[in-house]
Amino acid sequence: MQRACAAALLSTQKVVIKNPGHSNDDIAAMGIIRSLGATITEVDRETITIESSFLSDPAAIVSKEAAVNCGESGLSIRMFTPIVSLCNNEVLINGEGSLVTRPMDFFDEILPQLGVSIASSNGKLPLKVNGPLQPKNITIDGSLSSQFLTGLLMAFAAAPLTEAVTIRVNDLKSRPYIDLTLDVMKKFGLQVPENNNYETFTFTAAQPETLNLKPETLTYTVEGDWSGGAFLLVAGAIAGDIHVRGLQQTSTQADKKILEALMAANAGIAMDAKGITLHAAPMTAFEFDATDCPDLFPPLVALAANCTGVTVIKGVSRLAHKESDRGLTLQEEFGKMGIRVALDGDLMRVHGGPVKGAQVHSRHDHRIAMACATAALKADGPVTIEEAEAINKSYPDFYDHLKELGATVTGGLEYRDALNEIYSEK
Numbered sequence: 522m523q524r525a526c527a528a529a530l531l532s533t534q535k536v537v538i539k540n541p542g543h544s545n546d547d548i549a550a551m552g553i554i555r556s557l558g559a560t561i562t563e564v565d566r567e568t569i570t571i572e573s574s575f576l577s578d579p580a581a582i583v584s585k586e587a588a589v590n591c592g593e594s595g596l597s598i599r600m601f602t603p604i605v606s607l608c609n610n611e612v613l614i615n616g617e618g619s620l621v622t623r624p625m626d627f628f629d630e631i632l633p634q635l636g637v638s639i640a641s642s643n644g645k646l647p648l649k650v651n652g653p654l655q656p657k658n659i660t661i662d663g664s665l666s667s668q669f670l671t672g673l674l675m676a677f678a679a680a681p682l683t684e685a686v687t688i689r690v691n692d693l694k695s696r697p698y699i700d701l702t703l704d705v706m707k708k709f710g711l712q713v714p715e716n717n718n719y720e721t722f723t724f725t726a727a728q729p730e731t732l733n734l735k736p737e738t739l740t741y742t743v744e745g746d747w748s749g750g751a752f753l754l755v756a757g758a759i760a761g762d763i764h765v766r767g768l769q770q771t772s773t774q775a776d777k778k779i780l781e782a783l784m785a786a787n788a789g790i791a792m793d794a795k796g797i798t799l800h801a802a803p804m805t806a807f808e809f810d811a812t813d814c815p816d817l818f819p820p821l822v823a824l825a826a827n828c829t830g831v832t833v834i835k836g837v838s839r840l841a842h843k844e845s846d847r848g849l850t851l852q853e854e855f856g857k858m859g860i861r862v863a864l865d866g867d868l869m870r871v872h873g874g875p876v877k878g879a880q881v882h883s884r885h886d887h888r889i890a891m892a893c894a895t896a897a898l899k900a901d902g903p904v905t906i907e908e909a910e911a912i913n914k915s916y917p918d919f920y921d922h923l924k925e926l927g928a929t930v931t932g933g934l935e936y937r938d939a940l941n942e943i944y945s946e947k
């Protein structure tokens with residue numbers, strides 16, 4: 522959904538988005554493109570339209586506001602900063618909550634090489650950028666996060682290119698997220714660079730594709746979210762039966778790999794064209810490499826807590842700069858539910874349950890709240906999650922979905938108000 526918002530901003534066509542997201546991160550992305558002049562209209566609960574003239578005159582648009590707020594979304598700030606830098610006036614880029622402490626020093630190093638002046642607060646927010654960004658051959662480090670590359674790919678595709686340019690990437694992590702970026706770019710008619718084994722991405726000389734004549738409207742359907750869906754699948758494996766629809770099995774999303782983990786744990790899982798069915802079954806410890814799908818750690822720990830034996834998950838070093846330091850947070854919060862989580866360099870060892878009822882804290886991290894709630898389904902008593910509303914960052918319907926599946930959940934938050942501020946009058 523966030524990528525679709527960015528691509529719609531860069532489109533000269535009227536964009537129809539089907540199945541739009543409405544999480545806080547989606548609201549942040551919609552707020553950003555509105556600050557950059559886009560008009561977003563709700564057609565019905567399943568459809569919105571976006572109209573933007575950003576590419577025809579980015580400077581004129583940004584001079585009106587000169588500030589964008591990325592909320593708490595890492596993807597939004599890292600994707601939209603290079604895009605905002607296409608403008609030739611100063612823009613303030615800010616955010617809130619955990620985003621304020623997450624590393625952005627990548628931009629201090631890279632943007633000046635592309636003709637953009639930048640001021641940050643020692644590599645953190647707020648950022649002030651002044652472009653216009655001019656694509657050039659550059660080499661970047663992809664080991665901290667793929668999100669910076671996502672932003673550069675979108676911005677390069679939107680800029681006029683007088684000659685071929687190459688982004689060279691060292692040690693790219695979270696590769697499937699780049700596949701998703703390229704997939705969205707393709708579906709929106711942006712120039713898709715030649716990807717040479719995730720080491721170089723080469724754009725050919727071209728005007729932005731979006732300036733070419735196209736049909737008046739472009740329709741894009743947002744895929745079901747495997748990252749949120751992973752919690753439901755694990756919930757079904759622990760306390761099923763459940764049937765999950767809407768997760769595309771041909772998706773490039775990284776977190777589709779949850780299926781491999783469920784199979785490795787001997788979960789009761791069956792798939793057909795209609796969806797995925799989970800039955801509660803005795804499960805056994807498994808080994809899994811989550812280096813390129815780091816968001817799976819929280820549901821994997823909930824799964825492993827319900828397996829017999831010690832599960833080993835690789836990729837802990839990827840977790841340090843998420844909404845919380847997720848390796849440590851998982852260790853501490855699952856520890857309260859009687860689950861031993863040992864951290865050993867890049868490896869996490871999760872000792873299977875039983876899971877105990879306890880009072881835990883989301884640490885303001887959506888995936889920690891959802892992991893604790895999922896593990897609670899088989900706990901020997903109630904699990905109380907403080908700051909449980911953290912889920913609204915990515916999956917505001919999560920507790921409602923658990924309730925629909927028969928779990929007892931008290932609490933919750935109404936989301937329409939924030940959304941209504943985003944949509945324009947029809």
Ligand SMILES: O=C(O)C1=C[C@@H](OP(=O)(O)O)[C@@H](O)[C@H](O)C1
Nearest residue numbers: 596665666667668695698815816
């Ligand atoms: O591009 C994206 O949508 C994301 C990429 C991943 O980040 P990293 O590339 O930093 O691992 C993932 O953890 C994050 O939640 C979302």
Ligand SMILES: C=C(OP(=O)(O)O)C(=O)O
Nearest residue numbers: 593594595596597816843
């Ligand atoms: C959505 C997430 O992160 P980010 O803020 O990095 O986009 C996440 O970690 O699940």
